[in-house]
Amino acid sequence: MKHLSFTTIITALMLTGTAQATSFVVTTDALGSATVGSTDSTSDISSSFGDDKIVLxxxxxxxxxxxxxxxxxxxxxxxxxxxxxQQVPQLQADDLQLAQAILVL
Incomplete structure (x- = not known):
């Protein structure tokens, strides 16, 4: 009986680890896709405002x-x-994306 419960616990732990790994992969894929979109829109900011005193x-x-x-x-x-x-009114970036772009400078 002890052997059966120990085996059950080990199996459950193995399945939990697999589920967490899968969840991590899905999460990082989603974050990666979101980052690509924000990187495109904010890369111009980092090159345009690299020496702007207000932004720095x-x-x-x-x-x-x-x-x-x-x-x-x-x-x-x-x-x-x-x-x-004000300088780039056509910019389609939210505050968080702009703050991240400022950090890249």
Whole structure:
């Protein structure tokens, strides 16, 4: 009887590990696809604003914004986002994508 329950536990653990690995692959694939779209739209920003003082001053605020998933919004980041949108009004990027682009600078 002990052998049967031990075998059952080992089998369950093996199946759990497989399910987690599959979930991880699906999640990373979805994130990779989302990143490709945001990279295309923000690559122009990093090349256009690489020496812009307003945007460069917002790097610390952008890091906090990205790390907090948008919860922490500093004044320098707000100024940089407004500045970028004024300079490139046709840009189709959200605040998180712009903050990530600022971090690339």
């Amino acid at each position: 001053a917002a790097r610390d605020d952008a890091a906090s914004f990205v790390a907090s998933q948008g919860e922490i919004r500093g004044a320098r980041l707000e100024a940089a986002l407004q500045h970028i949108r």
